[in-house]
Amino acid sequence: MEQDFLNIAKAAKKASLEIADLSGELKNQALLKIADMIELNKNEIFEANKADLEEALHMLENGEITKSTFNRLKLDENKMRDMVQGVRDIAALANPVGKKLFTRMLDKDLVLTKVSCPIGVLGIIFEARPDVISQIPSLAIKSSNAVILKGGKESKNTNKKIMEIINKALEDVDGFPKNVVQQVFSRDDVAEMLKCDEYINLIIPRGGNNLVKFIKNNTKIPVLGHASGICHIFVDESADIEMASKVVTDAKTQYPSACNAVETLLIHKNFPKADELLASLQLNEIKLIAEPEAWDIEYGEKTLAYKFVNSLDEAIEHINTFGSGHTDCIITTNIANAESFMNKVDSAGVYMNASTRFADGFRYGFGAEVGISTNKIHARGPVGLEGLTIYKYKLIGNGNIVDDYVKGIKKFNHKDM
């Protein structure tokens, strides 16, 4: 391990232990200070962003980055306002740490409490989206975790400036520990981060498929995220044609590059209005592909693969084989089929008669979104602040010893309070 990164990681670990115990009030004070300071210094941030945009323009002209990367990089007054408001919104959420998940008397003088607590040190790797650099530290602070960030090189000036402002804000908050939020810059740092399972407890990548796949394949640290979003809609025999057309159109066109956009349409062979459905989708500017070369392509644009299936079970099997476990929907009027679909499809989100685009932390009412996970442990689907916490067990006794219970001198009563 490189000494420089090791020092950063050790400092993060130390900070994580210090912030673990911080009051909700102090954390909120820090968040509001960050929001104020970003607002106050927005012109400096726009200046830094301009420097990034100048470099990015060359890269765009040389074809090194796409137009959409360039656009994501660009901060304007709207994005700035959203960024500041985003931090304030996080401050307004309930403290996710210190919640009593249960209290149980094991015996009259022996009380067990399960309490939510932070995970420890988060490693966040994200691509060119400078708004993430204020959101992630805010989520980390709110959940009492320390964080090491690595942003995209395209936004390095903007990131540096925003981080400078954040850390200056945190310095002004009496009693707030040092090194809760740190930033690294190089590819080598990413390599070090992925090796650093001694100090980093969770990696969260925010970016495209390739980034996420690379990270998942190159670390033993748990990774929270999703590499791809191959979402399906199955139009059952009994579906309402208008509903099918409306939902599929929304799921494909409302924001085609989102991970919860639909990529594959499965149609029951006995659905009587299939031609009408396909025609209506084409009218809505959706490009239909009848036989794609592969069933696991995330198009990211208004392209939709489709296939006729012989049965509900064939649809379920197709989804469990080719899907990414993200979000899949059945359009039907048959409740039994919907239940079977929702129980048997092994995805984070299983929907009946609703657009896959609803798979989102804000739409689910979580108040914040850490990311969307297709993992099978810890957190699945849209992840709110809760996903950045774990729990500990507090046991308060009066000198109780196990030997008394093994010998039957005392007995557990296990009474939930």
Place this chain on the structure above:
Amino acid sequence: MEQDFLNIAKAAKKASLEIADLSGELKNQALLKIADMIELNKNEIFEANKADLEEALHMLENGEITKSTFNRLKLDENKMRDMVQGVRDIAALANPVGKKLFTRMLDKDLVLTKVSCPIGVLGIIFEARPDVISQIPSLAIKSSNAVILKGGKESKNTNKKIMEIINKALEDVDGFPKNVVQQVFSRDDVAEMLKCDEYINLIIPRGGNNLVKFIKNNTKIPVLGHASGICHIFVDESADIEMASKVVTDAKTQYPSACNAVETLLIHKNFPKADELLASLQLNEIKLIAEPEAWDIEYGEKTLAYKFVNSLDEAIEHINTFGSGHTDCIITTNIANAESFMNKVDSAGVYMNASTRFADGFRYGFGAEVGISTNKIHARGPVGLEGLTIYKYKLIGNGNIVDDYVKGIKKFNHKDM
């Protein structure tokens, strides 16, 4: 990937999708059938165990296994009765799958439900303890997961026989899917299992430190477990001498080879009765080591390292530096110190005035124990059946589309039900 193992893994994946949706009744029927069949065929199991014991006796004589491994290997009538009762106890627990974790109206015709569901395929690697071979499949069945088991070679005859009986029992249960419980035998199979992140969702090692460390270092699949149990007791300035002596003695001697036994005693330098405490521990046959070569040794016997510290904070820092995040205790009459200790010590279990030996799923009232985890995500501390589940989100709408909410035509109400 070896073709043989790949086929086993694919069959497990298929089985996991089939058992995901099984009713609690059918799962319990399967469990009770397993218990009956083990009971009915116990003499065959004793025969198989005798074959293992004969081989093991040679290994014991040649020093290839320890006396305690030999003893763990040996089945007797008591262990057999416990084994059968263990399976019946699991049947009697509540179904951990299909629990509604919350129901939330997103809008009047759009209802989100968070529902517990199985993880998928478990890979279990355990050392010579033939009682585990009935317990693990039972936990897997109860939680609707498929499982691939690799037992210790020392108990291979016993394991094979019990698995044969289990699978014969499952065949007799109408509607129970095939290949929910499979077994592999070779070291090569373990290597394949650890590589098989496409099909295996969680690895659970049950065995000594070396096994767990090896597994954690050689797989990208999440591992649920603990490599070591370096538990501490800190005797604060204000501690009651009798309580301190009683709790430390229990934590060290009640079962010295357990992972929740105490390994290090920290004593506040101003605790007035330190000499008396140390003398009483020696009277209780505890061997005290004042300056061990390392502070992270798990003795597994009646040996206890001890150290004087200058303050509560020094004790906390020692524990967070050298501990394994398992279970740590403060003995004190000072509530503020206890709270500070329990909030700042970053361990799965943080105790006040109670023996570390309480860290156990049964003692916590979970009804079953999958293992004890020192992970920082998913499940921490003693893990009950809940640790073998995750959740999915079911969303039931009426043709709802996101565009309506983005445009303000409809509004989310996010009302919990």
